[in-house]
Amino acid sequence: MSSNSVTLWLKPFVARPIALAGLGVLLATVLAAVFAPWLSPYDPYAIDPLIRLTPPNVTHWFGTDQFGRDTLSRTIHSARMALLIGSGVVVFALATGVPAGVLSALFPRLGHLLMRIVDVLMAFPTLLLALGLIVILSPSVATVILAIGIGYMTTTTRIVYGLTLRLRAETYVEASRSMGAGAAWLISRHILPNLVSPLLVQASFVFAFAQLGAASLDFLGLGAPPDIPSWGNMLAESRTFITRAPWLLFFPGMMIVATAFSLNLVGDALRDRLDPRFRQVFGEKG
Amino acid sequence: MWSYAFKRAATTAVTLLAASIIIFAFIHIVPGDPIYVLLGDTATPDQIDALRHQLGLDQPIILQYLTWAGHVLEGDLGRSIFFQAPVLSVIADGAETSTLLATMTMIWVAVIGVPIGMIAAVRHGTWLDQGLSGGAMLMASIPTFWVGLYLILIFAAWLGWFPSSGYPSIFEGGVVNLRYLVLPSLALAAPNAALILRLTRASMLDVSREDYVRTARAKGIRPWQVVRRHIWRNALLSVVSAFGFTFAALLSEAVVTETVFALPGIGRLVVQSILRRDYPVIQGVILVIVVVYLLINLIVDLSYRLLDPRVELQ
Numbered sequence: 001m002s003s004n005s006v007t008l009w010l011k012p013f014v015a016r017p018i019a020l021a022g023l024g025v026l027l028a029t030v031l032a033a034v035f036a037p038w039l040s041p042y043d044p045y046a047i048d049p050l051i052r053l054t055p056p057n058v059t060h061w062f063g064t065d066q067f068g069r070d071t072l073s074r075t076i077h078s079a080r081m082a083l084l085i086g087s088g089v090v091v092f093a094l095a096t097g098v099p100a101g102v103l104s105a106l107f108p109r110l111g112h113l114l115m116r117i118v119d120v121l122m123a124f125p126t127l128l129l130a131l132g133l134i135v136i137l138s139p140s141v142a143t144v145i146l147a148i149g150i151g152y153m154t155t156t157t158r159i160v161y162g163l164t165l166r167l168r169a170e171t172y173v174e175a176s177r178s179m180g181a182g183a184a185w186l187i188s189r190h191i192l193p194n195l196v197s198p199l200l201v202q203a204s205f206v207f208a209f210a211q212l213g214a215a216s217l218d219f220l221g222l223g224a225p226p227d228i229p230s231w232g233n234m235l236a237e238s239r240t241f242i243t244r245a246p247w248l249l250f251f252p253g254m255m256i257v258a259t260a261f262s263l264n265l266v267g268d269a270l271r272d273r274l275d276p277r278f279r280q281v282f283g284e285k286g
Numbered sequence: 287m288w289s290y291a292f293k294r295a296a297t298t299a300v301t302l303l304a305a306s307i308i309i310f311a312f313i314h315i316v317p318g319d320p321i322y323v324l325l326g327d328t329a330t331p332d333q334i335d336a337l338r339h340q341l342g343l344d345q346p347i348i349l350q351y352l353t354w355a356g357h358v359l360e361g362d363l364g365r366s367i368f369f370q371a372p373v374l375s376v377i378a379d380g381a382e383t384s385t386l387l388a389t390m391t392m393i394w395v396a397v398i399g400v401p402i403g404m405i406a407a408v409r410h411g412t413w414l415d416q417g418l419s420g421g422a423m424l425m426a427s428i429p430t431f432w433v434g435l436y437l438i439l440i441f442a443a444w445l446g447w448f449p450s451s452g453y454p455s456i457f458e459g460g461v462v463n464l465r466y467l468v469l470p471s472l473a474l475a476a477p478n479a480a481l482i483l484r485l486t487r488a489s490m491l492d493v494s495r496e497d498y499v500r501t502a503r504a505k506g507i508r509p510w511q512v513v514r515r516h517i518w519r520n521a522l523l524s525v526v527s528a529f530g531f532t533f534a535a536l537l538s539e540a541v542v543t544e545t546v547f548a549l550p551g552i553g554r555l556v557v558q559s560i561l562r563r564d565y566p567v568i569q570g571v572i573l574v575i576v577v578v579y580l581l582i583n584l585i586v587d588l589s590y591r592l593l594d595p596r597v598e599l600q
Contacts (some may be wrong), residue, residue: 018420119297120304123576125538128556132572135560136315215429216542220557235432239546242435243443253432255410260427268423 010267019269021117022262029259031117034080040073053245063247075251081230082211082259085145089210092149093156099200100153101160102191105168106183115161118154126151126154130213133231134222144223148213152206162281163198168193197270198278204267211260231256291588298584302577310351316565318527323565326367349457363573364566368559373570376555383453383467383551387474387544388536390467394475395482395532400525407521408513410491419487425480430539434473434546441469451548470547474540478532489521496520508554523594530586534579552553 014022032039041061048068056063062071100118104111121129130147137143147222167173173190181189217223218232226233231252271282316323320343329337343350357364363373376568406418442450453466493499494517502516503509541553548554552571559567 059497116300116304120301120308123301123305123580124308124572125535125575125579128538128572128575131541131556131560132312135565135568136312136317148579212427212429216431219429219431219542220545222557222560232429233434235429237552238436242439246439249432249435249439251430253435257424257428261424262422264427 009106012273015264016269019236019265022269023260024267025262026266029079029255029262030083032076033083036077038082040070040076041071042073043067043079044073046070051188053241055245056247062251063245063249065234066241069104071234071248071251075231075255077229078234078252078255081141081224082214082255084141084149085214085224086207086210086259088141088145089213091150092145092208093152093206093263094199094203096149096153097156098160098195101162102164102187102195104161105164106155106186106191111161114157118157121150126213127216129153130217131222134217139222139225141228144214144217147217148210150208151213156202156206159198159202159281162194163195164191165277166277166281167194174198184263197274198281201267201271201274204263204270208260208263208267211256212264215256264273287592289597290591294584298580302580305576305580306355306573309569309576310354310573312345312569313565321333322362324367326563358573363570366559366564366567366569367425368562368564373566374379376567377552377574380550380552381554382455382457383544383549384537385555386456386464387471387540387549387551388465388533390464390471391474391478391536392533393538394471394531395479396529398475399479399482400486403483403525404490404513404518406483407487407490407494407517410487415487417486422480422483426477428476429542430473430477431546433476433543434470435541437469438547439471453547453549453551466547467549470543473546474536474543478536478539482525482528482532486521486525489524490517493517493520501558523590527586527590530582530589534582534586537575537578 013023046069048064050068051060051064052066052068054060054064054068056071060070060072062075065074074203100114104114124132126148129151132142133147133150137146167190168186170190176186176190206274214223214230214236215232218230219236221236223232224230226236234252235249237264238252242249271279274282307597313320313323315471321338322329325333325337338344343503345353350399363377365371366373366376369376402418402422408414409415419513441447449466450469454463456463499512499516502512507516537552538554541556543549544551544553545557552575556568556571559565
């Protein structure tokens with residue numbers, strides 16, 4: 001990416017300081033996830049019954065949990081699960097939704113069939129679809145990604161379908177077609193390059209909702225395996241101790257809110273710099 | 287209108303038919319022999335033979351589906367392994383809690399989301415609008431169970447104003463029992479109020495760009511009259527239809543909230559049934575929620591077109 005296009009991408013953020021702050025929070029989360037073992041003051045799994053449920057203090061900034069484990073270290077390590085599930089859901093939603101949406105728009109007969117399937121899947125509320133899949137598949141991180149991702153596969157397919165239909169009607173695409181360009185040429189030269197910006201918007205929103213969805217599943221005890229530190233698992237465990245140890249509730253919850261809010265801010269800023277015709281596809285009018 | 291209504295109802299019927307095949311298949315996709323899945327591990331050989339015969343599991347899968355669908359249409363959703371009772375009556379037991387929770391949530395959503403959304407739209411572009419819209423986005427980024435846990439901590443544990451969990455029926459303890467639903471409905475309302483706020487704001491801004499609004503302003507009608515009579519009246523329609531969709535979605539969103547507050551509703555029933563491996567109940571609840579979801583969407587869509595003559599009837 002040239003420096004010119006980097007400034008182009010940063011433009012909406014410079015105009016909106018709060019969106020820039022959101023970008024900063026996300027960067028910090030990524031760094032926390034990557035360097036978790038070096039940043040954490042303690043082993044996130046180390047149990048110490050002598051210091052169980054101690055409030056935040058100089059040695060344990062975020063306090064300790066019911067097993068005496070360091071909350072700060074667990075909060076930092078949880079960023080890994082958050083990023084893993086979030087990016088997994090985004091990759092799954094895009095990898096399935098983009099081909100399905102583009103091909104549906106270019107081949108109406110296939111599109112008719114695929115859109116009907118999307119309609120049927122959308123008759124199942126997202127969380128219900130996730131729960132149903134979790135019952136069928138064995139519990140694992142991959143199951144969580146698939147269970148949440150399938151709900152956003154359908155919305156992504158619909159959005160890509162709508163965008164591609166609009167692109168297909170453009171004069172230059174029409175011209176390219178009339179000169180004998182095939183589907184592969186159209187997709188690679190005209191459709192996909194124009195989908196990059198709107199898909200980045202969609203990716204931010206899907207990432208944000210995946211954070212909240214994964215946290216809900218963890219909380220219900222149906223998400224990531226309970227021995228893995230994740231913000232949702234930490235909150236689920238803290239539930240029994242909320243009056244005795246309210247700090248256990250505070251820090252992981254704040255991290256979920258901070259990442260989801262930042263992703264929404266970033267998505268919003270990116271959406272505002274989209275072509276107005278594309279913006280309509282995201283439900284926000286001009 | 288009638289031909290549109292007929293087409294739209296037919297589409298819903300086809301979607302429901304396809305969804306029902308998926309829901310039927312659920313019991314067969316779940317790992318294990320469907321018989322054990324349906325009866326649980328403790329079933330006696332007699333029960334197994336009886337059910338195998340009743341469901342005709344030796345018959346082609348299409349016949350099995352038709353048999354199942356026939357039972358469903360008669361109101362027979364199977365038997366719960368855990369409760370040893372018909373699934374339909376188990377679901378009906380949770381219906382009171384879930385319906386009241388959803389209704390109370392929608393009241394909060396209306397009281398909080400709509401007026402604040404209107405204010406943001408009227409003050410469009412000011413710091414107040416930015417603050418309110420940003421606040422709404424923040425509210426939509428907070429997990430409902432986290433809000434719920436904090437409400438329990440503050441208003442139940444510390445202040446003692448509201449009970450922290452459970453819900454005894456209003457038919458046994460009177461309307462005063464609604465206080466059990468105050469905190470859960472507030473938690474569930476938070477993200478949905480944020481959604482309605484943004485939608486109210488967006489649809490009012492949308493209407494305010496219409497020609498007739500400009501005409502009204504040019505005629506010299508007072509600004510608040512323009513907002514009340516020209517903008518709000520026309521924006522109301524899409525807000526009301528969003529209410530319908532939100533209500534429909536609440537039934538499944540309540541899964542988490544009902545678990546936090548230990549409410550005996552349909553949402554908690556799903557989670558507990560998953561943990562108990564009570565597959566007939568899971569199947570039944572999914573079916574009921576999907577039917578309600580599709581029906582509400584159909585009603586909202588049709589009434590929208592009935593109420594707004596400008597919407598083209600294709």
